[in-house]
Amino acid sequence: MITVNSSPTHNVNWKLADDLSVRVDIKRDDLLHPVISGNKWRKLKYLMEDARKKGSLELLSMGGNWSNHLHALAFAGNSMGFKTRAFVRAHPGQELTPTLLDCKEWGMALEFTDRKTYAELRNRIRWNAFSCEYPESYWLSEGGFSPLAIQGVEDIKSEVALDYDYIFVGCGSGATVCGLTRAFPQSRVVGVAAFSGAEYLRGDLSTLLGEQVNNWVIDTEHHCGGFAKSTPDLEQLIQSIQQENTFELDAVYNGKVFLALQHWLQQRKLLAGSKVLVIHTGGLQGRRKG
């Protein structure tokens, strides 16, 4: 059994926002669970329930060296009595990152794949995509992207009391943006892409959400050079936000969300009196050095 903590919402101390009379709050999903934190439990909970219902014994997925998704999946699978296995985009001979060491310790079998094979795995969508190779397995696509993951994120709506004009969140597969878009039809959801070349998400998510649903945007300007890349501006902003507040930020997702928000504020894209909610999606485990 996995029990999660509550995720409080509080104000962010940020002079820039105060000076512009924009209220910025943060919803602390990073506090939901020490390991399955942020959007991870929201995305995994119905998928794991479904795997159980289907009688699957092994959860199978894919990710990189520092994958928050694999890290959460390994822990959650282990706690709930599933075997876990992951295709990892890395060299077999490489030293394991702290993320993968944890995964291994929690019983996850790791299979290393080259970039080409990894890219092909993205074509596997259905839950039983690996039933030939791994009987009784349940496949979760990259980042857990699936209708059930989106539904899990959508549940957040009962936890947010105020009507926010904007909801800012980090974006990888886009599942979290989709869930938030459905949960908060009156707000504009801004998904800040953590990687370069994310423009394709606009088409993919529009197909999934329906063209008439337009309360969301993907900000593709703040990936800082690519996935897990950083810049001095990003590092400096993370430091200054952390100094004034009680939460921490990772540079891969949540730091970039604040960077995007900073620019939106500086460019006066947010009117005085606007209310903004940032969803802290966790990911702090990735800050450990290899």
Ligand SMILES: Cc1ncc(COP(=O)(O)O)c(C=O)c1O
């Ligand atoms: C910490 C963190 N924030 C945000 C995201 C983006 O979530 P999604 O893949 O649903 O877009 C991820 C990836 O799963 C993540 O690990």
